[in-house]
Amino acid sequence: MAGPEKRYYELTELGIGKLQIGILLNLVIVLLCAGVTTLLALDMVPENRMRLVIFSQVLAMLVSGLLGSHLMLDGLGSIFKGRFNLNSLLTFTFIACCVDAASCLVELRVPCCAAFCLEMTMAMAARCQRRSTEMGQMDTLRKAVRLKGIAKVSDYYEGKPGLVRGEAEVEDFMDTYSRPSTPEKVQGVYALLSLLICIGIAVFAGMLHGTSLGVQILATSLLVAVPASFFISYTRPMAVLEKRLHMVGTVLCGWEGVKELSGKAVFPLRDEDLFPLGSTKLNGVKFYGKRSPDEVVSLTASLITAAGGGLVPVFQQLMKNRSVEAHPVKNFQNYGTGGIGGGGWGGALGPGGIGGEVCGEPVLLGSLNFLQDMGVVIPEGTMVNQAVYAAIDGQLCAVFAISYAKMRSAAAGLVTLCGHRSVTPVILCGDFMLTESFLQSKFGVKTRRIVFPTREVRNDLLNRHPDPDAPTLAITTRDELVSAAYAVTGARSLRSAATLGTVIHLIGGILGMLTMLALGYLGSTELLTPTNVLLYQLIWMIPGFLVTEWTRAV
Secondary structure (H helix, E strand, C coil), X not given: CHHHHHHHHHHHHHCCHHHHHHHHHHHHHHHHHHHHHHHHHCCCXXXXXXXXXXXXXXXXXXXXXXXXXXXXXXXXXXXXXXCCCHHHHHHHHHHHHHHHHHHHHHHCCCXXXXXXXXXXXHHHHHHHHHHHHHHHHHHHHHCCCCCEXXXXXXXXXXXXXXXXXXXXXXXXXXXXXXXXXXHHHHHHHHHHHHHHHHHHHHHHHHHHHCHHHHHHHHHHHHHHHCCHXXXXXXXXXXXXXXXXXXXXXXXXCHHHHHHHHCCCEEEEECHHHHCCCCCEEEEEEEECCCCCHHHHHHHHHHHHHHHCCCHHHHHXXXXXXXXXXXXXXXXXXXXXXXXXXXXXXXXXXXXXXXEEEECCEEEEEECHHHHHHCCCCCCCCCCCCCEEEEEECCEEEEEEEEEECCCHHHHHHHHHHHCCCCEEEEECCCCCCCCHHHHHHHHCCCHHHCECCCHHHHHHHHCCCCCCCCCCCEEECCCCHHHHHHHHHHHHHHHHHHHHHHHHHHHHHHHHHHHHHHHHHHCCCCCCCHHHHHHHHHHHHHHHHHHCCHHHCC
């Protein structure tokens, strides 16, 4: 765990305080610049104050550039490393705006400084979100005692891949989390292309209407080509998601993990997922008939052990208390799943139960309705909720009152999985009591999409494990269903938010460049006001910002 520990303290020393101060100062600058441009648009600025207004706008832009100088230096450094990103484009935008500002002082024309300051604010916000996200991920891993990974197994059930859990290593995350995501790669390609296109538009306008207009067109084109919220279109939904994943001790292994966790897949559920150890307890037992209680406990516990599931520890403890032993079971039958459900998936709509021969005696265990369906006579007054009814040789012998505690982590995980159409939960529990009707009443979820395979299929799926070379898609530090469930649903929300956000901002940038091409051709400057450029930025920020909220609900 030295890697996450060391990286966490490195990030802690850097902190996010300076970035937050820079963001606040930039916001103040944006508000001041926007206020001045609004007064200008309302013709409330005297002619003899124009030079002061222009100088104050240029000064504000220079201060904003100074606050975000480290971002522009990083953008230049990326170019020398063979990469181009939004920070690289921001550097060229700053240079173009400075050149245009010099022309503005000569022509007494107000530059579009407010729009640049807004872009710088968003760029700093993206850096702050990226750093806080990484700090949270490292903090999650450095506190871990045991790591569990989620990997994909192809053709796991009914031709669909399965998201199976297994052991994981820290390196599975450290080797993948810092790789550029697909949205970031798209941003880099778009940033480079938009720079070249804007230069082409400026050259075209300059050839038609003069150098001064070409410089103005270049600065304005670069500003409208990148809506300000484009900088946070990936970092903000990731930061929002990380805060939720941090609460459940989960991290996603880079964009590759996000992609592989998306799409249609099945999610196997085991007994310990729905009812962790200690949540299933024996509340009491009542014996019937002439058989000795020790014999009844021995026979029923033997059948429970053969079935497996969360009831095994409960009945093993009962055997230990009564000093009895388990016996081999022959002709075991599980009546809890019979493929009754719709849609070809199978299901467990009716009462659950199991049967088999123990020491030559036919034993049946199950719910009240199950034993009645099997022809066992049940005396009046034996109605008990959540109880295992035991019949030996066709006679009721005992009623074991069982308490299934509803754990918040299990309930949250099951509700989350059932709420996503592309994820199909598959019940692999050995506990015959966990039928569809029971889960529906206990957790209040719609079980129509939950799959209840037969016992043979369950055993086969339980023995299927990820390939040792299969990449780990997410890492959980807790043995809770909600930790794995949030990783799956969170990855899907993140991919949708990042993809849609990228598309929205690309449309906004392309429309902006097309508008500048038309204005450059016409030589019209009436629309190239600081107020209009800032409004264009703000309009596209509304959908761009709203999309980043998608990961808040996973």
